[in-house]
Amino acid sequence: MPDGIEVGAGHRTRAMTTALAVTGGVSAVLAWLEFVLIRQQLVVGSWVIAAAVVAIALVRVSSAGKPAAVGTALGGVAVVTQVAWLVTGVHALWVTALTGAIVLVFFLLGAAWAGSSAASTRRAATAIPAGVAAAIAVVVSAAVIGTAASPAPLVRSLQAVGQSNSFEPDAQTSTTSVDGARLTNDVEYGSTLPNSFLDIYIADDDPSVSRPTYVTIHGGGWIVGDKTDGAPSADSGGASWAGPMLDAGYNVVSVNYAFAPSYRFPTQTIQLGQAMQFLEVNADGYGLDMNRVVLAGTSAGGHIVGNYATVQTNSDYARALGIEPTMDRSALKAIVFESAALDVGRAGAPQSPSPSNGFFFDIAARSYLDTTDTALLAQANVIDNVTADFPPSFISDGNTGTFPDQAAELSAGLDRVGVANRLNLYSKNEARLDHSFMSVDSEWTDEYSRLKIEFLRDVV
Incomplete structure (x- = not known):
C-alpha cells in the first residue's frame, strides 16, 4: 500500500488526506452551528474563519495548479465574507458567508476523496457510506443556505402539517x-x-x-x-x-x-x-x-x-x-x-x-x-x-x-x-x-x- 498519492504537482500523504477530510467535516459542523446559533455569531464565526484559514493552508500544501488556486479562492471568500458579516451584521453577507463556507467544505471533502487510497477494494468498501454521508450533507447544507436566505419555505412546511392560515373555522360555531x-x-x-x-x-x-x-x-x-x-x-x-x-x-x-x-x-x-x-x-x-x-x-x-x-x-x-x-x-x-x-x-x-x-x-x-x-x-x-x-x-x-x-x-x-x-x-x-x-x-x-x-x- 503506497504511503502517498500524486495529486497535480504535489505529493499527498495519508495524513494530509485525513487532515483535509477532518477539516472539511469540522467546517461543515461549524457552518451548520453558525446557522443555528446566529446570536452567538462572534464565537462561532471566529471558529469558521479559523477553519477556513487552516483549509487554505492545507490546500496550498497538498495541491498545485488549478486545484490549489480554486481551494485558496474559496477559502478567501469564506474568510472575507465572514469577517464582513461579523463587522457589519448585514444579512446578505451572512448568507454569502454560509454559502462560501459550505462550498469550501465540499471542495475539501472532494479533495480528500480524490486523494484517498487508489486500492479498489478500499474505495468499494467506503463508496456507499461516503455517498450516503455526502447526500445527507448536501441536503442539510441546502436547507441551511435556503433558510438563511428566507425562512418562509421552512415555516410554510411546518404550517402545512399543523396550524396554517385558513378562512374556514376549526369547528362549527356552537x-x-x-x-x-x-x-x-x-x-x-x-x-x-x-x-x-x-x-x-x-x-x-x-x-x-x-x-x-x-x-x-x-x-x-x-x-x-x-x-x-x-x-x-x-x-x-x-x-x-x-x-x-x-x-x-x-x-x-x-x-x-x-x-x-x-x-x-x-x-x-x-x-x-x-x-x-x-x-x-x-x-x-x-x-x-x-x-x-x-x-x-x-x-x-x-x-x-x-x-x-x-x-x-x-x-x-x-x-x-x-x-x-x-x-x-x-x-x-x-x-x-x-x-x-x-x-x-x-x-x-x-x-x-x-x-x-x-x-x-x-x-x-x-x-x-x-x-x-x-x-x-x-x-x-x-x-x-x-x-x-x-x-x-x-x-x-x-x-x-x-x-x-x-x-x-x-x-x-x-x-x-x-x-x-x-x-x-x-x-x-x-x-x-x-x-x-x-x-x-x-x-x-x-x-x-x-x-x-x-x-x-x-x-x-
Whole structure:
C-alpha cells in the first residue's frame, strides 16, 4: 500500500488526506452551528474563519495548479465574507458567508476523496457510506443556505402539517358549557384575513352580569399557535389562562390571527382592531362589557397587544404606521404582557441563552417582519414607543430562554412616563422558569395569576 498519492504537482500523504477530510467535516459542523446559533455569531464565526484559514493552508500544501488556486479562492471568500458579516451584521453577507463556507467544505471533502487510497477494494468498501454521508450533507447544507436566505419555505412546511392560515373555522360555531362557563366557539369576526375567529367565555354561564372583558392573544412566534392553547377544558395540555380570570369575575375572549410569513407586521395589529370592533358592535348579544377591557398577550401575542395599545394611545405613532385607532382609550383599562417579545430585533437573543428557543425565535422574527430593516424594527419596538397615555401594565416573564431584559426595559420606560405598572420577574435562585412559564401548571403560575389579578383589581 503506497504511503502517498500524486495529486497535480504535489505529493499527498495519508495524513494530509485525513487532515483535509477532518477539516472539511469540522467546517461543515461549524457552518451548520453558525446557522443555528446566529446570536452567538462572534464565537462561532471566529471558529469558521479559523477553519477556513487552516483549509487554505492545507490546500496550498497538498495541491498545485488549478486545484490549489480554486481551494485558496474559496477559502478567501469564506474568510472575507465572514469577517464582513461579523463587522457589519448585514444579512446578505451572512448568507454569502454560509454559502462560501459550505462550498469550501465540499471542495475539501472532494479533495480528500480524490486523494484517498487508489486500492479498489478500499474505495468499494467506503463508496456507499461516503455517498450516503455526502447526500445527507448536501441536503442539510441546502436547507441551511435556503433558510438563511428566507425562512418562509421552512415555516410554510411546518404550517402545512399543523396550524396554517385558513378562512374556514376549526369547528362549527356552537354554544356549550365548559367548566361552568358558557363557551361560544369559532365566532367569525372578520372576512378579509385568515384565522379571523375567536372564542367567547362567559363566567358562570350568566351573560346578564356585567363583568370586565379579558381579551387574550396566543403566542407561537407569529407563525403557529391557537386560541384554544391552554383553554379551560378537561383535555387542556397546560395551565388554563381563562380559568383564573373567569373565577376572578372576568369574561374572556381568545382571538386567533393570520400567520406570518404570508401576513406580516402590522397585519396582526390591524386584525386585532377588527376583532375589537366586532366585539364592540356585538357586545350586547354575547353579554360582554366592552367599556372595561384588558388586553393580554403571550410571547408573540404580547407584541401584538403592545403594538395595538400603542396605536390606540400614540396618535403620532398610529399615523406613522398608517393604522387608525379602533377603540376608545378610556375603555382600554390595562395590558398584560406574558413573556412578550417587545423588541422583535432581539427575539433571537433570549436571556440565559437557549439554542433551541433562540433559533425558533429568530426564524419567527424574520418571518414576521424584515429584521434587516432598522427603521421597521424601530417602528415595531413596543418599548421605545410608549407614551404617558399607555394603559397600566402587568409585565411578567421567566428567566431562562426568554425575555426578562425586555420586560424590565418596558417597566422602566413606563416608569419614566408615569404609567402604572408592575414587573413580575423571578431570580434563578427562586426557580428556573422558562419562556411562557405561566402556561404550565406550577406554584409559580398560581402566584403569577394571583399577582396579576391583584394588579388588575386596582386599575380596571
